[in-house]
Amino acid sequence: MTALMLKNVWKEYGDQIVLENLSFDVAPRSFVALVGPSGCGKSTLLRLLLGQEEVTRGTILLDGVALPQEPGPDRGVVYQKYSVFPHLTVLGNVMLGPELQSERIWGRLFGAARRDLREASHQMIAEVGLAGSEDKYPAQLSGGMQQRLALAQALMMKPRVLLLDEPFGALDPGIRTDIHHLMKRLWNELPMTVVMVTHDLREAFTLGTRVVALGRTRTLPEEAERYGASVTKDIEIWPPRKAGGHTIFQSEFAMGWDDLTLHAATAGRPETKTET
Amino acid sequence: MRLINQQLSPPVATALKFAPFVLLILVYLLGSAARLAENPNDKLLPALSSIAAAVDLMAFTPDRRTGDYLLWSDTWSSLKRLSAGLGISTVLALMIGIGVGTLPFLRALLVPFVNFISMVPPLALLPILFISLGLGETSKIALIVIGVAPIMIRDLAQTVLALPREQIVKAETLSASSWLIAVRIVLPQVMPRLLSSLRLQLGPAFLFLIAAEAISADSGLGYRIFLVRRYLSMDVIFPYVAWITFLAASADFAIDRLRRRLFPWSELEGGR
Structure with a gap:
């Protein structure tokens, strides 16, 4: 049983071969980190998985079925930027997916259905640590908060595969660590397979269950066009990480350690002692 | 100090905002006065009083033929x-x-x-x-x-x-x-x-x-x-x-x- 199966995948743009005979399987619930030098086709591969572009040759199977040729709700995505909609509030962004899915004419829900969705959205927003920011617009959020919002928005669709395209690349180190914790928890709790493109090796090894490196094996200038990238390293993380399973390496984090609102509420407050 | 770094105090900024308008009106009034002094029947730059009379005629007096207020x-x-x-x-x-x-x-x-x-x-x-x-x-x-x-x-x-x-x-x-x-x-x-x-x-x-x-x-x-x-x-x-x-x-x-x-x-x- 595999979540994703790539069989002899080629991607060419005209004469330029980008991906060359790529084959690998992704087990369900795994967290694959795709790494490699710039321009080696990591993002191209992600676009293929997303259905934004078609393979030139070969097949990609999702749960044993050929991948649809356009993006759909079974595959969520978070980009480095432009992942959230600037004209919607945090709540509006999170509610958007289910609204579009259940109301096909105007994409808006009313009445009881809307109340239920609002309730669920509030929970999701709290889940990613954005409680209290429901009525803000993305432009009013920091980069890290925008990425949390993008995750929440994508996860509302309960995607089987979550695709991440250098999602945390633009964040500063402290914020990035926080969001790594969040990402790990979400992956543990939700039934999804994650494929993440990154060029931060540390990030790849911190989050992934498996690190796949793409690269060109032929590097002579005259070979650049006619030879694409393929898998050069495929590393299973040891000790194995299992989604949902807690290893000794995760026990250092107590519940709520990545909750921004909890941090904000407790920051700078003296021990619970009230003066009278 | 470079001109591009000039900081304007609010009163100065306000004064500058209105200056071109005031200047335009002033130039008109001077021109009009000069021309009218030379020829009281000059039609090119009419005095404010005749403009006011014309506004009154167009906006606040019904037209003799149609009964409409023409400006409106x-x-x-x-x-x-x-x-x-x-x-x-x-x-x-x-x-x-x-x-x-x-x-x-x-x-x-x-x-x-x-x-x-x-x-x-x-x-x-x-x-x-x-x-x-x-x-x-x-x-x-x-x-x-x-x-x-x-x-x-x-x-x-x-x-x-x-x-x-x-x-x-x-x-x-x-x-x-x-x-x-x-x-x-x-x-x-x-x-x-x-x-x-x-x-x-x-x-x-x-x-x-x-x-x-x-x-x-x-x-x-x-x-x-x-x-x-x-x-x-x-x-x-x-x-x-x-x-x-x-x-x-x-x-x-x-x-x-x-x-x-x-x-x-x-x-x-x-x-x-």
Whole structure:
């Protein structure tokens, strides 16, 4: 049983071969980190998985079925930027997916259905640590908060595969660590397979269950066009990480350690002692 | 200190804001006084008193022949034509602009055509419009639409195409159809730009309106100016021009306010 199966995948743009005979399987619930030098086709591969572009040759199977040729709700995505909609509030962004899915004419829900969705959205927003920011617009959020919002928005669709395209690349180190914790928890709790493109090796090894490196094996200038990238390293993380399973390496984090609102509420407050 | 780093105190800034207006009025008054001193019957730069008399006659005295207050009936007929023309252009821009921006089929079909049409000088079409549509309201409104709509369509299509591809793909992963992407993702995001585009087209729209009215009309602001030109009635022309300018400036201001009111996020995104 595999979540994703790539069989002899080629991607060419005209004469330029980008991906060359790529084959690998992704087990369900795994967290694959795709790494490699710039321009080696990591993002191209992600676009293929997303259905934004078609393979030139070969097949990609999702749960044993050929991948649809356009993006759909079974595959969520978070980009480095432009992942959230600037004209919607945090709540509006999170509610958007289910609204579009259940109301096909105007994409808006009313009445009881809307109340239920609002309730669920509030929970999701709290889940990613954005409680209290429901009525803000993305432009009013920091980069890290925008990425949390993008995750929440994508996860509302309960995607089987979550695709991440250098999602945390633009964040500063402290914020990035926080969001790594969040990402790990979400992956543990939700039934999804994650494929993440990154060029931060540390990030790849911190989050992934498996690190796949793409690269060109032929590097002579005259070979650049006619030879694409393929898998050069495929590393299973040891000790194995299992989604949902807690290893000794995760026990250092107590519940709520990545909750921004909890941090904000407790920051700078003296021990619970009230003066009278 | 470099001039580019100059800090203006608020009173100075305010004074500078009003200075050109005051200067303009001052120059006019001096010129008018000088000319009238030489020739009391001079019509070119009438005194404020004769302008006031003309305003009173046009705006607050019923016309002897029709019983209308001319300034207001002129304003009414001009604004009707202008709003009809701009309204039709806006709706066209919205429908064609979004259609062209989102659907490759419509893009291939219409973009070269719209680009070509937008190069036709609208005033050169005026005789054709008058001949084919008659001298009534239709031809005037049509001139405004032909002059304004192609530019607005191009502008809006550009705005749609400038939306990051990531957003569209993201919407697809949120299960949106082409139609839902148009109404929930694209439409709300281009509305602020549509209003800005409308503001920019106010000037050209007035130009086409006045040109059409100058040639054939029985009322309207442009009609009146060109009518009284025969009698060198600068005392009527000046207030009319000032009034037209005021109308255009208030519309400009009102539309911008509307944009901020309806789309508060557009201000956060840098007034897109």
